[in-house]
Amino acid sequence: MVEIFKQYLKEKIEITDEEFEQAFGNLVVKKIIKWQVLLRAGEHAQHGFFVCRGLLRAYSLDEKGKEHIVQFAPENWIVGDRNAMINQPSIFSIDAIEETELILLPNNFLEAAATQIPRLLTMNVTLLNNAIRFMQKRISMLLGATASERYLDFLKIYPNLTLRVPQWMIASYLGITPESLSRVRKELAKNHFRP
Amino acid sequence: MVEIFKQYLKEKIEITDEEFEQAFGNLVVKKIIKWQVLLRAGEHAQHGFFVCRGLLRAYSLDEKGKEHIVQFAPENWIVGDRNAMINQPSIFSIDAIEETELILLPNNFLEAAATQIPRLLTMNVTLLNNAIRFMQKRISMLLGATASERYLDFLKIYPNLTLRVPQWMIASYLGITPESLSRVRKELAKNHFRP
């Protein structure tokens, strides 16, 4: 499993096997079952998570008790709570949609590892920038797109998740009801759309 | 004007006047008039901007030609395009809602200055994390909140912008029509709400 993370890093930055060992020798791999909770809103996160196999989701509850899925994290995604960095409770929860194998990334693991491999800092900034651009796109979409546009956008971003995520969760990610999503899909099917 | 930026930095990190001079001696201050454009979507951004006085907005256009305001940047806010970091064209435009005095922050100015003051890197990461949390909150809101909830949220985030930003722009930020915002305000006023 750690191999997968090494591969991921190698795509982002040049890193030798020796360097990897040196900086990430003691990574902890964790295997969790479906629906297992990794982080509960209000708690202080101890780790971020790199997904080797499986599927996680990050979601928040609004005052009305409604779930809003902020992000899915399939293979090769990192998900975690940014508030941990400034010692604040998490605003969202994280749990597993499938049985998942993941690597625990302690809150400041990148900063720590960077004492050995300074260019990890650059990578960290790149990752953060990516996250920001991703969210800016999402905001633009939520501001303007109709239900079916949102669904098409979801398909683009997470091409192979359609069958792995239950529809009511996709609906929650899109900010529409499961009923609406069902109708959107029906409409698209009628117009010969192939997912 | 540079004084304001120095003050801003001092609140974020311990920095002496000497250090500031050393790292930021050659900052460029720019004064722009109302409606002047600083960055056009599709261009490659050269700078981010720190607002000393005035008010900027970042907005994108969707395929239907509709404007979506991603962010306002009043005094002491930094706004810029993250795509510049990875040499990609900007997805949004930035212009001035008021006559504005700002400081140009060249794309890698923080990394450059960090050669002199390493703890600037930490600050950079903190800023990025803040941006992410801000956007996560915004996404949660857009997924679930009604028009009037959105407006109340806007008032909380930008308390003193109500009179400085035309209503049609606030509406664009909230993802509703100006007409709807007008009705929301009417309704709130009826219920003795004081802005």
Add this chain to the structure above:
DNA sequence: CGAGCGCTTGATTGAGTTCAAAAATCGTGG
């Protein structure tokens, strides 16, 4: 095998949009 969950479908409702036009505010030149 049946209880429960997820998905679909239908009918109804409602929040917000659209279109139109009046009222208020702003800004600019005389």
Add this chain to the structure above:
DNA sequence: CCACGATTTTTGAACTCAATCAAGCGCTCG
């Protein structure tokens, strides 16, 4: 400083997309 034209905001009426409520179907897993 005022007046006029343009822009912004408000108001009204009709409409639309998606939400809600409700019921039925099909699957799975206990």
